[in-house]
Amino acid sequence: MFHFLSDQGGIFNLFSYLTFRTGGAVLTAMLICFLTGPSIINWLKKKQKKGQPIREDGPQSHIIAKAGTPTMGGFMILLGLFVATLLWADLTNPFVWVVLFVTLSFGAIGFVDDYLKVTKSSSAGVPGRLKFIIELLIGLSVAWWLAALVEPTLALPFFKTLLLNLGLFYLPFACLVIVWAGNAVNLTDGLDGLAIVPVMIAAAAFGLIAYLVGNTVYTGYLGIAYVPGAGELAVLCGAIIGAGLGFLWFNAPPAMVFMGDTGSLALGGALGTVAVITKHEIVLGIIGGLFWLETISVIVQVISFKLTGKRVFRMAPLHHHYEQKGWAEPTIVIRFWIIAVILALVGLATLKLR
Template sequence: MIYHLVEWLGFPGPLNVIRYLTFRAGAATLTALFLALLIGPGVIAWLRTKQGKGQPIREDGPASHLITKKGTPTMGGLLILICMTVSTLLWMEWDLPFVWAVLFVTLGFGTIGFLDDYAKVTRRSSAGLSGRVRLLLEFVIAGTAVWFISRQTGTMLYVPFLKDSGLELGPLYVAFGAFVIVGAANAVNLTDGLDGLAIMPVIIAAATFGVIGYLVGNYNFADYLGVHFVRGSGELILVCGAIIGAGLGFLWFNAPPAAVFMGDTGSLAIGGAIGTLAVVTNHELVLVVVGGLFVVEALSVIIQVASFRMTGKRVFRMAPIHHHFEQKGWSESTIVIRFWIIAIVLALAGLATLKLR
């Protein structure tokens, strides 16, 4: 909106900087952050009033959570979605198809998460929507987005460490891309179990894919790095900036002890956004590295369930794996900060794949 207004004015004087995508990405970050800090207290107060007793706490989770987290309102992801969306719409060019694709998935998954959270709050139960219904809706939204994206980026799956080469998936690419997005969304959802645990790795991943998108969207950089050039992917730096700003604003209120939880409203939305960023940039496999923390969290649940069903024994004291460390006596802040450090290391490793070809 602001870009087109200034364009209509002819980019006069110092407003000429709005031409530049990197400037608008920075502006989107700050806008989302300040908006979150501005409206956050009001949103949290409204959620607390509407929810009364707050988010229902899982009875099969850590016993301490029944005391320390009881009464905390959920659906704080609404704060992230509002700030991210408003900031993006303010600073984007309206003819940027990839930004619209990310917004479509983010808001679509956010809606599914909201319905799930609403069901939990109204039923006073930790069980929300049916798992099958939720997955079906997620795959429909993700599949639609991947179909749209693939019409512009192709259906090739590019392999890290190999110079501009990959596997042509054809029609199967839509299913593969949808799996990446749905998997990312649910992995972030599983990670969101401690105050501040999920949001910072998401911010780190968004920053990483913002850099990747900018580089692969510039022909000279892509040619130098030996990666596949994706025309228009540079625009993703703007929506990544909005995710970072909104995420930092949310973290202000989600820092221990959390005043609000993001709930499925937030975790599914931002997880889906990260997955979509990976699909647009043709770096789906690099997401496994950059989002390695989320992968481990999801795998810990899969391993725990499979082991218990097959042998009757548990591999971890409790899953997802962050609860395992809680049961071992690690404090919540220790787990969160150490997981943040791991997320940073994995993000750097993911960026390193750009040059190791």
């Protein structure tokens, strides 16, 4: 509404700047989480009674210290993210709606999964195969949607304006990037604050990438693919950062609430979709390298156990392996945050090293 008054000059002119609206989204999402967080947590506690079921094969410290902590805190994140995006983003931009659709869809899958876990008092929610099939269907529909909005190409880091035309392979490729990102963040979410900070770091990096990719001046200077309208996703990435900060206030050790699949699947799917739109899917693999490590540790563990009957790690995902080795939870979390920062810097360096 204020953007329409920007031609009048004065303070309203600020609303025409993408950077100002991104900052507004950060603050709005954060304040919404701060204000609604206590009420949401109290409501979840009343409804869930025993809280999130803890894996019996996991570290005993979890069973003792985390018992009774409610899950589905991702609802708080999604509330802040959606309200802030709808208030500050240009809603005529189709990319905004694509990312919001994936976020809502994956969040709904996670919500059902969390709901089944809580109501059945079991760590088993929606069957993995069924959940994966639904995610693939959503991913394919979104890939088809994006194929009508962007060129079906893949940009390679370190090469100026080199784009590979994927043709029909664009649909499965884009789908797998989105689905992988959602599940990778989901696997990383296992300790207080472990997943949300790397998500915010990745969102900050991709907010910058989206801003650059949507501006012809910067794309020409850096030699990266120009995607008209992609810059608006910086506002959505800002909303992710703000909602993440607000959630972290309540998720800091000892956590008052867990994100649950409601938040982790949604946030991962959002990051994957932004990466596809900005044509930085490979860079997501670098910036989100921590999520890769967690995912690979699970894959390696499963394959090794099925083929040899032996486990490579004491427990998967990787963060539980270090718990079993005796590392304190805050030590693991903070060191993983450091790794996430380093990988984000390496990923952003690819923008210039061409």
